[in-house]
Every structure is written in C-alpha cells, then in structure tokens.
Amino acid sequence: MQKGYSIFALVLFLLFFTAESFGQKVFFNEHPTIWKNADILIWSVDKDPAIDPKEFCLSLKRNNSGIGEPKCRLQGEWVRDSVAIRYANWLNANLDPVLKPEYLRARHPAMQAKFQALEDKIVLFVATNGNLVNVAIFDETASEPKAAGSILLSPDKISMGDAIANTFFGGTAKRRLSKDERKKMQTEPDEYFQETPVFKAWAGLGMGYSQAQVPLTPDNWYSSHVNSQVRNYRITKDSVSLWNFLDDSDPYLTFYIGGTWYDFIGIELIYHYAKHHMKTDPKDTVYQELDHWDFSQHEIGLNAIFSRNYKPASWVNITPFMFVGFQYSFFVEDIELKDNVKTPSKAYQARIKFEEAYKGALLGFGSHFIFLKHYGLGLRTGISSRGRNMYVDPSPDAAAEASVIGGSTIDWFIGAGLEYHITVF
Amino acid sequence: MFRIFAIVCIAACALVGCGHSYHWSKSHPLYKKPPYANLAIVGTDEAFVLTRSAWFAKKLGWNPDSIQLKATAFCEEIFLNELRRAYPTFVKIPDEQYKQLPEESQKLDDRIFMKGRLPEQGVALKDSAGNVPPYILILHEFIVGTDLKRETYFDYALIHNENTGKKTSKNISAIVSYTLWDNEKQRPLFSAVDEIQHPIVVPTPKDLETLVRTAVKQIRINLYGGAS
Numbered sequence: 001m002q003k004g005y006s007i008f009a010l011v012l013f014l015l016f017f018t019a020e021s022f023g024q025k026v027f028f029n030e031h032p033t034i035w036k037n038a039d040i041l042i043w044s045v046d047k048d049p050a051i052d053p054k055e056f057c058l059s060l061k062r063n064n065s066g067i068g069e070p071k072c073r074l075q076g077e078w079v080r081d082s083v084a085i086r087y088a089n090w091l092n093a094n095l096d097p098v099l100k101p102e103y104l105r106a107r108h109p110a111m112q113a114k115f116q117a118l119e120d121k122i123v124l125f126v127a128t129n130g131n132l133v134n135v136a137i138f139d140e141t142a143s144e145p146k147a148a149g150s151i152l153l154s155p156d157k158i159s160m161g162d163a164i165a166n167t168f169f170g171g172t173a174k175r176r177l178s179k180d181e182r183k184k185m186q187t188e189p190d191e192y193f194q195e196t197p198v199f200k201a202w203a204g205l206g207m208g209y210s211q212a213q214v215p216l217t218p219d220n221w222y223s224s225h226v227n228s229q230v231r232n233y234r235i236t237k238d239s240v241s242l243w244n245f246l247d248d249s250d251p252y253l254t255f256y257i258g259g260t261w262y263d264f265i266g267i268e269l270i271y272h273y274a275k276h277h278m279k280t281d282p283k284d285t286v287y288q289e290l291d292h293w294d295f296s297q298h299e300i301g302l303n304a305i306f307s308r309n310y311k312p313a314s315w316v317n318i319t320p321f322m323f324v325g326f327q328y329s330f331f332v333e334d335i336e337l338k339d340n341v342k343t344p345s346k347a348y349q350a351r352i353k354f355e356e357a358y359k360g361a362l363l364g365f366g367s368h369f370i371f372l373k374h375y376g377l378g379l380r381t382g383i384s385s386r387g388r389n390m391y392v393d394p395s396p397d398a399a400a401e402a403s404v405i406g407g408s409t410i411d412w413f414i415g416a417g418l419e420y421h422i423t424v425f
Numbered sequence: 426m427f428r429i430f431a432i433v434c435i436a437a438c439a440l441v442g443c444g445h446s447y448h449w450s451k452s453h454p455l456y457k458k459p460p461y462a463n464l465a466i467v468g469t470d471e472a473f474v475l476t477r478s479a480w481f482a483k484k485l486g487w488n489p490d491s492i493q494l495k496a497t498a499f500c501e502e503i504f505l506n507e508l509r510r511a512y513p514t515f516v517k518i519p520d521e522q523y524k525q526l527p528e529e530s531q532k533l534d535d536r537i538f539m540k541g542r543l544p545e546q547g548v549a550l551k552d553s554a555g556n557v558p559p560y561i562l563i564l565h566e567f568i569v570g571t572d573l574k575r576e577t578y579f580d581y582a583l584i585h586n587e588n589t590g591k592k593t594s595k596n597i598s599a600i601v602s603y604t605l606w607d608n609e610k611q612r613p614l615f616s617a618v619d620e621i622q623h624p625i626v627v628p629t630p631k632d633l634e635t636l637v638r639t640a641v642k643q644i645r646i647n648l649y650g651g652a653s
Binding site for chain 2: 087
C-alpha cells in the first residue's frame, strides 16, 4: 500500500515536473494535422537553435507512439532567405499570449508562397527571446501559425525537445497522402461548393402518435367527437367523424420511401398503420357478449414534397420540407365474441359498418437530418383527413342522402423515423 | 404575454442588429499607449485628393488647371504644420522608400476595407537622419470634397453607387484614412477612417484650412481613444 502511494506521488510529481519545469505556455493551438512519418523542418534564426533535430525526432517518438519514423532537419533554405529572416525576426518579436493567429500572419507575398509550397511538411519555428523560447507551428494551409507558445529556455536540448513534443505533437498522427492522392484531393470540389444533387432518395421506418385535436385549437371543437361513445353497436350522436366511434389518440407505425430532385421538389410514398379501439359504452349490457372490437387503420398515401437543403457542417445536412398529398384509408374490423357466446345478439348482427375506403388529404412539414450522407433522422408533423367514399359518384339527389359515416375524419399527427439516404449526382 | 413578446423582439433586434452601423476603426490588442510627444508621418505626398475641383476652382478663384496641385499642397502644408504644433518631436519620413511598398487592405468591419501601403514585417522605416521613430502615422488617403460620406468610399457594397447630381453644397468635407504604425515591432496599432464635415456658405481658403485642422484634431482624439 505504502509503495502504491509513493509511485502515485512520483507519477504526480513527474506530471507536474514535465508540465511546469519548462514554464510551458500555449498561446493558442488549432491542432494542425500531425502526419505519420512527418517531415519536420526546424526553422530558427538563432545561431545555436534551442533544440537539436536528431534529439527532437527521438523526443517525438518517445512522446507520440503513433508518429512512426519522423524526419527532422533544419530549414536551411529559409535561414538564408532575407524575406524569411525578416518575418522570423518579426514573429519572434510579436509572439504574445494575447495575440490571435490572424495578428501574426505573414504579409509578404513571397513568404506566403513559401508556406503554400510546404505540401505536408510541418514547420516548427523555434526562436530564443530573452529567457524564453518562442515556438510556432506552420503548415501549408495558412500563412499564420497554427499553434504557438513559449517555453522557458534551458541549455538541455533534449528536455527542450521533449517539452515541445509533449505540448504540441501529442495528437493522433494521420497517414501522409501519396502524390496521386494529393492531386486528387486538390481537384476534388470543396464539399461546401458541391453541385446540387440531381436526385436524392430515402427510405424510412418510423413511429408516431396521432390524435383528433390539433394542438393550439380549442377543446370544444373536438369534445363532441372525442367524448362520444357507441351505444348498441351503432348509435352515436353524430357520425360525421370516425372519432365518434374510435379512440382517436393512438400510436402509429409508418414506412415511407421518397425522393427529391435538385433538393427542391419530390414525391414520397407512405404507408401508415394504427390500431384503434371502438369506444363502446361499458354501461351498455349488449356488449357483454363481446371479447374485443378494434379497427386496424391502413393508409397509403402519396405526397408532393418541397424542400430545401442546408449544410451547417460537412458531416450533417438539414433538409426542411413541407408536404401535401392524398391518401386512401382502409379500416379493417377485428371483432370477436367471447368463447361462451354461441349466437350473437341482433344488434351485433346489425352493427355499424364503415366505408370500404376513404379518400383524404395530407398536409404538413418536417425535416430530415442526414448524418454522414446516409443516416437520417426524419421528423414531421401534419394534419390528415379521410373523406367520403371515393367510389360513389355524386347523384342528383345527393342532398337527400344520409351523409357518409366518417366523411370528415381529421387528425393531427407527429412522428419520427430512421432513414437511409442515397444521393445521385 | 405581450411583454415577453416585445422583449424577445427587442433582444432579437439587438442580436441581429436592426439598422446597420459601421465600425470605422480597429485597434491592435497590444495598443496600450498612444503617442504623446513623439510622432513621425509618412504618406502625405500622395494622400491628398481634391474632388469637385472645378467647383472649388470657381469658388476659391484659383486657376482650374493647377487647382489639384495647389489645393493638395495647401492642405498638406496645413496638415503637417498642425501635427508639428501638436507633437514636439515630429519628423516627416520621406515618401521614397514608402512608395515602393505594395498596397494592402485592412479590414475594419464586415464591409469596410481600407486600402493603403504598410511597411514590411521586420523592416523598420528610418527618417532622413537615419533614426528609427517609434510611432509612425501613415496617411493613406485624405479626400477633400463637398458633402462626402465615408461609406460611399469604403463600404464595398456602396462603392459603385453613383452620386446623385447635387447643386447645393452645405459642407466641405474630408475623409481621412490612416494607420498608426508601431515601427519597432512593425505592426498596425490603430487604423481608422474619419469623416469631417465643415459647414460653409461661400467656401474660402480659410474654410479649407479649418477643415484640415479639424481633421488633425479628430485624428488625435481617435489615437487617444483607440488605446486600451
């Protein structure tokens, strides 16, 4: 136990020692790419640079096991170039904890060209400034340092190299690209400037919930439907909506496939399933023979979709859309008597029948959230209706006809689905 | 409920900024101490420009052929004298070495970009005696005209708008863009675009003089105000 404590104390001491003994201070660190088997160019204006290239390479290997076989050398070319020397001196005088990288940008076009020509080499700027050593890291992507800091000067070049490697080269190393791969990367369009896809398709499986009442509308619009009960297998106060007969608030399952052209206009085929209980009046003794009485609701619809695509980050697409469409609804009865009932009542025989199919409309909006180009989450909400029987032609004495049962069944729905997306350019 | 709505509206308005306002100056984070006694200047030889020169020639009674030269020299002289009075140690750095530098733009605001030459990083400018002055005021542009608006010169979205032909001029105005340069560390400490309006009835050389003096005063006030 005692030994465990002392080791722990030693580790703590070492951590403290490595972090503090060199007086390391990071001004900013934008985590530049660390390449595997990196070429590291040590750029210093000092006669005797504060780190030794060979020792620094060993420090890198000690501190970052994933870095492979780095090659370190002094950037002699820049040490002999007057533009680079001027910038180096300027940078050394200007490096300050307060300053953001944009204040340290190289303004001279020749210097900017040098940075651009680096390819995947990493430039490590090391310069003595009083009793400190200023450190800055450059890569090909910018003419300003990607990371900067200072370390207390010490004559021990190995420990200086360790401190720099520990502070700035700890990240995961990436494989360097081959010449062909670089060339390909350069000719590839920037992902933010890609063309609008010609066609985008998706398939989704979702769940949701629907109810008769549309949120933010008064209760009394619906109370007569929602509170209504079925007496004697067929009697309700009003039969204009199926919600007079059926429970309205139920979960649903859905499956849909769709596609958009040019991220703008599209169609979607949906299938929708829900199960509703018949709202039988428990006080009514006629139902004592009944085991259950439910209706399965099957709906097939076709939506027109209008959407717009937003790309807030390279790994996510947000596509809000609105849809308008039509649907056919089928209510399939599922009724069963109790086992001991041999002959059902007369009322059972003459029970209410719904139309074979209803035609209705869909209207709503939602959004796809597409991650990593393929994996989507779809959210949507809207209103759907079921209207009169589509097979009945209007007759001259339509006014005299009794209205169709459930001829105005409207509900509100909200749902979420998991989707898979395919993009065709 | 309405109160909450109103507060939300005001907050949204403050966030997105109803009505556009510009930032006309930018300070370096390390600009702590403005120059009090010691100042050098560079860029005055080519900074002064007179617009509506025909109008000025007519009103001031100067020869239209030489009005540009005469008026800019006149303004430059007043400008330098005014600064010389304000700063005990004042030097004018010859423009020769400065003129060879490339033009660069400095961003002051989303749409405000200021064009001008800046000395190279790592190279300190020297005066004719070979000394290195610590602060240099770099004058990029000094535009003299009537009823000028600085946004029409510096907001890139408005630059190509044509001026509507105006007959009467209420003010003579100056638009000055300048940078206070830290010559020791070669960095811009403070950059700004100022607009000065001077009301006139009939313009006289005296009005032009007052305009330039006001401009210098404004520059000095901003140099003090810009330091943090």
